[in-house]
Amino acid sequence: xxxxxxxxxxxxxxxxxxxxxxxxxxxxxxxxxxxxxxxxxxxxxxxxxxxxxxxxxxxxxxxxxxxxxxxxxxxxxxxxxxxxxxxxxxxxxxxxxxxxxxxxxxxxxxxxxxxxxxxxxxxxxxxxxxxxxxxxxxxxxxxxxxxxxxxxxxxxxxxxxxxxxxxxxxxxxxxxxxxxxxxxxxxxxxxxxxxxxxxxxxxxxxxxxxxxxxxxxxxxxxxxxxxxxxxxxxxxxxxxxxxxxxxxxxxxxxxxxxxxxxxxxxxxxxxxxxxxxxxxxxxxxxxxxxxxxxxxxxxxxxxxxxxxxxxxxxxxxxxxxxxxxxxxxxxxxxxxxxxxxxxxxxxxxxxxxxxxxxxxxxxxxxxxxxxxxxxxxxxxxxxxxxxxxxxxxxxxxxxxxxxxxxxxxxxxxxxxxxxxxxxxxxxxxxxxxxxxxxxxxxxxxxxxxxxxxxxxxxxxxxxxxxxxxxxxxxxxxxxxxxxxxxxxxxxxxxxxxxxxxxxxxxxxxxxxxxxxxxxxxxxxxxxxxxxxxxxxxxxxxxxxxxxxxxxxxxxxxxxxxxxxxxxxxxxxxxxxxxxxxxxxxxxxxxxxxxxxxxxxxxxxxxxxxxxxxxxxxxxxxxxxxxxxxxxxxxxxxxxxxxxxxxxxxxxxxxxxxxxxxxxxxxxxxxxxxxxxxxxxxx
Numbered sequence: 027x028x029x030x031x032x033x034x035x036x037x038x039x040x041x042x043x044x045x046x047x048x049x050x051x052x053x054x055x056x057x058x059x060x061x062x063x064x065x066x067x068x069x070x071x072x073x074x075x076x077x078x079x080x081x082x083x084x085x086x087x088x089x090x091x092x093x094x095x096x097x098x099x100x101x102x103x104x105x106x107x108x109x110x111x112x113x114x115x116x117x118x119x120x121x122x123x124x125x126x127x128x129x130x131x132x133x134x135x136x137x138x139x140x141x142x143x144x145x146x147x148x149x150x151x152x153x154x155x156x157x158x159x160x161x162x163x164x165x166x167x168x169x170x171x172x173x174x175x176x177x178x179x180x181x182x183x184x185x186x187x188x189x190x191x192x193x194x195x196x197x198x199x200x201x202x203x204x205x206x207x208x209x210x211x212x213x214x215x216x217x218x219x220x221x222x223x224x225x226x227x228x229x230x231x232x233x234x235x236x237x238x239x240x241x242x243x244x245x246x247x248x249x250x251x252x253x254x255x256x257x258x259x260x261x262x263x264x265x266x267x268x269x270x271x272x273x274x275x276x277x278x279x280x281x282x283x284x285x286x287x288x289x290x291x292x293x294x295x296x297x298x299x300x301x302x303x304x305x306x307x308x309x310x311x312x313x314x315x316x317x318x319x320x321x322x323x324x325x326x327x328x329x330x331x332x333x334x335x336x337x338x339x340x341x342x343x344x345x346x347x348x349x350x351x352x353x354x355x356x357x358x359x360x361x362x363x364x365x366x367x368x369x370x371x372x373x374x375x376x377x378x379x380x381x382x383x384x385x386x387x388x389x390x391x392x393x394x395x396x397x398x399x400x401x402x403x404x405x406x407x408x409x410x411x412x413x414x415x416x417x418x419x420x421x422x423x424x425x426x427x428x429x430x431x432x433x434x435x436x437x438x439x440x441x442x443x444x445x446x447x448x449x450x451x452x453x454x455x456x457x458x459x460x461x462x463x464x465x466x467x468x469x470x471x472x473x474x475x476x477x478x479x480x481x482x483x484x485x486x487x488x489x490x491x492x493x494x495x496x497x498x499x500x501x502x503x504x505x506x507x508x509x510x511x512x513x514x515x516x517x518x519x520x521x522x523x524x525x526x527x528x529x530x531x532x533x534x535x536x537x538x539x540x541x542x543x544x545x546x547x548x549x550x551x552x553x554x555x556x557x558x559x560x561x562x563x564x565x566x567x568x569x570x571x572x573x574x575x576x577x578x579x580x581x582x583x584x585x586x587x588x589x590x591x592x593x594x595x596x597x598x599x600x601x602x603x604x605x606x607x608x609x610x611x612x613x614x615x616x617x618x619x620x621x622x623x624x625x626x627x628x629x630x631x632x633x634x635x636x637x638x639x640x641x642x643x644x645x646x647x648x649x650x651x652x653x654x655x656x657x658x659x660x661x662x663x664x665x666x667x668x669x670x671x672x673x674x675x676x677x678x679x680x681x682x683x684x685x686x687x688x689x690x691x692x693x694x695x696x697x698x699x700x701x702x703x704x705x706x707x708x
């Protein structure tokens with residue numbers, strides 16, 4: 027087994043004594059009967075973070091973690107998180123467990139089919155805004171596509187309050203220290219006893235794995251030491267009885283756990299002795315994931331094998347999955363929510379991207395998954411993070427793909443000799459400790475800017491490094507990453523398209539992650555929006571584009587009743603007109619004769635959702651959609667005269683693309699207008 031040698035930087039000593047933390051907590055506003063307990067101290071280049079769990083009535087409040095930020099002089103500089111909270115009536119739940127489970131299963135049905143396991147439910151508390159709700163927390167799953175979520179159902183009024191993912195896979199997020207790129211090298215393992223176990227890691231093999239439920243029903247340790255107490259085994263590659271996989275896993279899991287402790291003082295806490303995190307290997311699944319693989323209520327890092335590849339042989343798989351453990355412990359972020367612009371995909375994307383980014387800081391290579399790619403793609407790396415990405419243009423709407431934006435920025439920081447991996451890791455770590463449960467990509471960028479300012483103030487970096495960091499952040503778009511993509515700036519976004527037809531036969535609105543805009547400057551004579559690319563799950567899956575002049579489409583969460591109780595879904599509240607389609611090509615043309623007519627000097631906004639054709643075999647619409655926009659203008663100051671009386675002056679000029687003639691009439695375009703939510707034919 028090859029040792030991947032890593033020079034560890036000098037440790038930063040703990041500084042903040044518990045008595046000072048207790049004193050500072052007492053000075054903060056505190057609702058009555060709320061208990062506050064420090065759960066971990068994390069050091070970084072800007073000082074120290076102290077994470078505090080808030081509890082009420084004996085239950086931890088999800089989404090209400092406090093983070094206290096101290097500078098090296100032990101001064102409390104910032105407090106992140108909610109300090110003033112309102113609470114529900116202190117009475118028994120009004121909603122039955124069975125009703126909560128039924129609602130959670132409806133949420134799962136919006137995301138896929140089948141199930142990996144039966145629903146699990148427990149009482150919980152969840153913060154939404156400034157109010158704490160007593161909930162039933164129901165863990166549900168789907169088998170196609172694989173996923174798992176924790177659904178919070180209000181225990182008093184039956185509303186679904188949040189849907190948080192609990193299963194993070196790694197099909198597209200690994201970089202191996204692998205058999206194809208390295209030789210077996212003798213190393214020393216630090217153990218507690220004669221098993222692959224210490225205060226940081228513990229590893230075993232799954233001897234009974236159900237690939238339908240993603241559940242390990244039985245475990246066994248295969249790597250038994252020889253008479254000298256050593257663990258020398260030949261690689262088994264595709265064998266399910268492979269003790270080498272346990273050794274390889276343990277080496278990398280122990281290494282990454284120690285790296286996070288040395289850099290930030292981070293330790294896992296999953297109920298194993300000495301805060302060890304468990305790794306499970308040797309089961310038939312061409313994937314790796316962070317989640318509860320054995321049903322004991324504690325998350326593990328689980329590594330399968332398939333298509334000729336054992337994921338446990340990849341060092342980056344381990345680093346990435348451990349990164350999910352760090353993110354889940356440090357960031358109290360949810361997912362599956364919506365705001366006034368659309369679907370909030372940032373929490374999932376930042377989770378995946380941060381896991382990648384820390385792996386890059388350890389390995390120093392932008393290629394992810396050369397070896398594991400053989401089990402997924404047949405050959406080649408799964409992901410190349412050397413290529414620049416831009417926010418918000420490259421937001422896609424799927425966590426692994428969106429994670430590339432954050433990880434690619436991280437690689438640019440790591441690869442810059444003026445910055446390097448240690449500074450990059452500390453800059454990002456300082457940012458993610460500031461994130462709340464509804465972090466956006468824009469908020470992540472703002473937190474990163476604050477983080478590098480703190481690092482400069484504590485002399486962890488110098489002015490030159492700060493300038494280099496700032497330059498990369500600005501180039502990536504994270505310094506001002508909004509929720510609207512401007513099509514008139516030559517951007518060509520491609521985003522996930524998702525929709526569903528409900529039981530009442532109407533389409534449910536699942537908006538894309540971002541809205542779009544197109545300027546029609548003074549002198550504009552026509553505006554065209556086109557679907558340049560439509561990759562849908564079937565010919566019955568299409569799109570609906572809502573348009574509004576002068577402001578983004580307004581979305582609100584609206585309650586609706588189901589046979590099992592009340593749920594919420596995003597619904598557009600303010601828009602001017604809409605168009606449906608099932609093919610790519612031009613979809614919208616505004617000019618002086620269209621209804622509504624083009625208004626020069628205005629900005630037009632668009633929101634997109636998937637739709638399902640009537641009579642379709644499936645109620646789901648999946649795929650991806652890419653949009654472009656063009657505006658033809660008359661540059662008034664340069665317009666030639668109209669000597670021939672054609673009524674056209676300078677008609678060949680355009681903005682947002684090459685010159686094009688004025689298009690008149692697109693018979694396949696459905697032009698409709700909405701007034702107060704009522705459809706009005708043209």
